[in-house]
């Protein structure tokens with residue numbers, strides 16, 4: 001199977017984890033931002049997590065440099081555009097980009113300016129390449145729940161015009177969902193869809209909470225439902241879609257190795273799984289590479305790939321017509 005050529009869908013991709021190292025160096029020089037080095041190889045190494053990360057927290061440290069650069073409208077737009085470009089070049093036909101807008105206010109940008117700049121990058125990418133994109137607004141779980149409202153309000157007017165969902169991400173403690181019930185309830189009322197990072201680092205119960213308390217329709221990773229029967233059952237019964245990111249899952253120690261990744265077992269048991277990159281730069285990956293990793297370890301055939309592709313299309317936060325068009329891209333290959 002030539003995965004690069006096959007149409008692909010990306011539902012879980014962090015903007016700040018997918019910045020080109022060349023762009024970081026170029027923009028840092030223009031703006032006089034100090035970097036530990038201006039050598040491409042060194043910066044790439046600093047921005048990339050090793051396969052032997054000790055934890056999710058070590059993985060998360062890799063976001064510091066890109067976030068420092070992503071503090072102006074122009075930079076946000078350019079970096080988003082480049083992500084659209086990189087994705088389109090490997091035949092990703094639809095991407096949902098996510099980012100925590102509150103990390104981009106250091107130089108005085110408002111939430112609305114931040115969201116708008118990223119949306120402009122997406123639209124520019126759509127104009128020049130055969131790819132569609134939408135935006136998910138992420139929130140860091142360790143930030144106070146009250147800070148979310150401002151972003152939910154700022155993103156509201158872009159619902160249906162590029163903004164589709166809200167998400168919680170970063171370090172995962174047990175029981176994190178409860179304090180976010182109110183803002184997520186409001187978000188749902190406004191029309192945001194909900195996806196939540198949960199069950200990534202050992203706590204399957206968080207997936208149950210994310211579905212029951214926050215109304216998650218999709219779960220980022222969800223690996224550890226395998227250790228929590230109630231979470232497993234609710235994911236299966238409610239067709240909650242898992243956004244799995246194989247390389248990242250190994251790096252963050254969500255799984256010990258690719259061979260023991262539960263993606264195929266879940267799929268065989270009827271759970272809706274999808275394949276994603278998480279972070280193109282931090283995980284030094286592409287969606288083509290992630291598909292290969294799954295093929296190499298589990299010997300999936302084209303039929304299984306199609307099933308997973310259709311899971312992604314069905315779970316995408318888009319209208320029925322766009323779903324139909326995306327499905328046709330793959331069925332036309334028959």
Ligand SMILES: [Zn+2]
Pocket residue numbers: 012014169197220278
């Ligand atoms: Zn993620």
